[in-house]
Amino acid sequence: xxxxxxxxxxxxxxxxxxxxxxxxxxxxxxxxxxxxxxxxxxxxxxxxxxxxxxxxxxxxxxxxxxxxxxxxxxxxxxxxxxxxxxxxxxxxxxxxxxxxxxxxxxxxxxxxxxxxxxxxxxxxxxxxxxxxxxxxxxxxxxxxxxxxxxxxxxxxxxxxxxxxxxxxxxxxxxxxxxxxxxxxxxxxxxxxxxxxxxxxxxxxxxxxxxxxxxxxxxxxxxxxxxxxxxxxxxxxxxxxxxxxxxxxxxxxxxxxxxxxxxxxxxxxxxxxxxxxxxxxxxxxxxxxxxxx
Numbered sequence: 428x429x430x431x432x433x434x435x436x437x438x439x440x441x442x443x444x445x446x447x448x449x450x451x452x453x454x455x456x457x458x459x460x461x462x463x464x465x466x467x468x469x470x471x472x473x474x475x476x477x478x479x480x481x482x483x484x485x486x487x488x489x490x491x492x493x494x495x496x497x498x499x500x501x502x503x504x505x506x507x508x509x510x511x512x513x514x515x516x517x518x519x520x521x522x523x524x525x526x527x528x529x530x531x532x533x534x535x536x537x538x539x540x541x542x543x544x545x546x547x548x549x550x551x552x553x554x555x556x557x558x559x560x561x562x563x564x565x566x567x568x569x570x571x572x573x574x575x576x577x578x579x580x581x582x583x584x585x586x587x588x589x590x591x592x593x594x595x596x597x598x599x600x601x602x603x604x605x606x607x608x609x610x611x612x613x614x615x616x617x618x619x620x621x622x623x624x625x626x627x628x629x630x631x632x633x634x635x636x637x638x639x640x641x642x643x644x645x646x647x648x649x650x651x652x653x654x655x656x657x658x659x660x661x662x663x664x665x666x667x668x669x670x671x672x673x674x675x676x677x678x679x680x681x682x683x684x685x686x687x688x689x690x691x692x693x694x695x696x697x698x699x700x701x702x703x704x705x706x707x708x709x710x711x712x713x714x715x716x717x718x719x
Contacts, residue, residue: 431676431677431680432616432617432619432676432677432679432680433613433614433616433617433694433697433698434610434613434614434616434617434672434675434676434679434680435462435617435673435676435677435680436613436698437609437610437613437698437701438610438669438672438673438676439458440698440701440702440705440706441587441588441589441606441610441705442588442589442591442598442602442606442705442706442708442709442712443586443587443588443589443590443591443665443666443669444458444669445705445706445709446589446591446709446713447666453496454666454669456492456496457492457493457496457497457500457670458669458670458673460489460492460493461489461493461500461503461670461673462673463485463489464486464489464490464493464503464506465633465673465674465677467482467485467486467489468486468506468509468510469629469677470482471510471514472510472513472629480518483507483510483516483518483519483522484522486506486507486522487507487522487525487526490503490504490506490507490526491526491529491530493670494526494530495529495530495533497667497670498534498537498643498647499640499641499643499644499646499647499667500640500643500670501530501534501640501643502635502636502639502640502643503636503640504523504526504527504530505632505635505636506523506632506636507519507520507522507523507526508520508523509632511523513628538552538553538556539553550654550655552650552651554655555649555650555655556650558655559646559649559650566646566649569649569657569658569659569660570642570645570649570660572658572659573645573659573660573663576659579659579663582664582665583663583664583665583668584603584607584665585597585598585603585665586664586665586666587664587665587666587668587669587672588602588603588606588607588610588665589602589603589606589708589709589712590665591709591712591713591716592716594664595716596712596713596715596716596717597712598708598709598711598712599708599711599712599715602704602707602708602712605704606701606704606705606708609697609700609701609704609705612697612701613697613698613701614676614679616693616694616697617676617679617680618679618680619679619680630678630679631678633674633675633677633678634674634675634678636674637671637672637674637675637678638671640670640671640674641668641671644663644667644668644671645660645663648660648661648662648663
């Protein structure tokens with residue numbers, strides 16, 4: 428059995444991820460189910476066989492919960508359709524169509540029936556969405572201005588690595604750059620140069636889903652949270668990108684490869700050091716906020 432890419436394990440070891448997984452919150456559940464869906468997807472593709480019944484239904488159930496609770500992960504619904512394209516098994520097609528109908532119905536119901544009283548806006552969600560669908564260039568401009576904002580980029584990074592509680596329990600400043608370096612090293616360790624049509628196709632699909640999901644984060648917060656007309660997009664947090672980054676990590680690793688003992692030891696040492704640094708940052712951050 429192949430181990431997940433180092434970047435996947437590093438993201439799960441981040442202070443923010445550990446805090447979410449140990450908290451009674453929706454984030455830990457959706458991250459876990461998203462990982463289950465990705466694992467089933469890659470396992471079936473790697474095996475090169477028709478999707479087993481249990482795998483099809485488990486994948487569908489996981490995706491239904493994930494997408495129903497995190498609308499920006501709608502692109503993950505591409506997975507059963509890709510499996511159908513590869514294996515021509517109608518069960519995957521029917522489940523995919525059912526997932527799309529159920530998910531879009533739920534999203535439409537939520538858009539029409541939900542009012543967030545925390546944000547005072549003069550335009551409704553559907554009205555704002557209609558505007559950006561008619562003028563996609565306006566959406567591109569506001570996303571571009573958002574990404575060019577240095578303060579927002581710094582906030583995205585810090586709230587991805589670890590800004591705990593109600594965003595009121597940051598880590599000590601020392602840890603952020605070192606955890607960033609650790610993530611980069613784990614990304615390099617995850618790279619796999621294995622070639623082959625199956626591997627390239629799987630990587631491409633995962634990367635496309637990751638990019639589309641990250642883009643939907645900005646669109647969702649633009650139409651539901653940000654006052655219109657918008658200069659920059661408000662409400663985006665780094666934790667919303669955890670699953671897109673996990674998808675990207677699997678795209679870097681592809682189907683994986685069997686590594687030599689020396690490389691396995693190096694990977695293990697890197698992850699052990701990263702885990703020690705991350706857990707130390709988590710403990711001290713919680714101590715500073717709640718026991719200081």
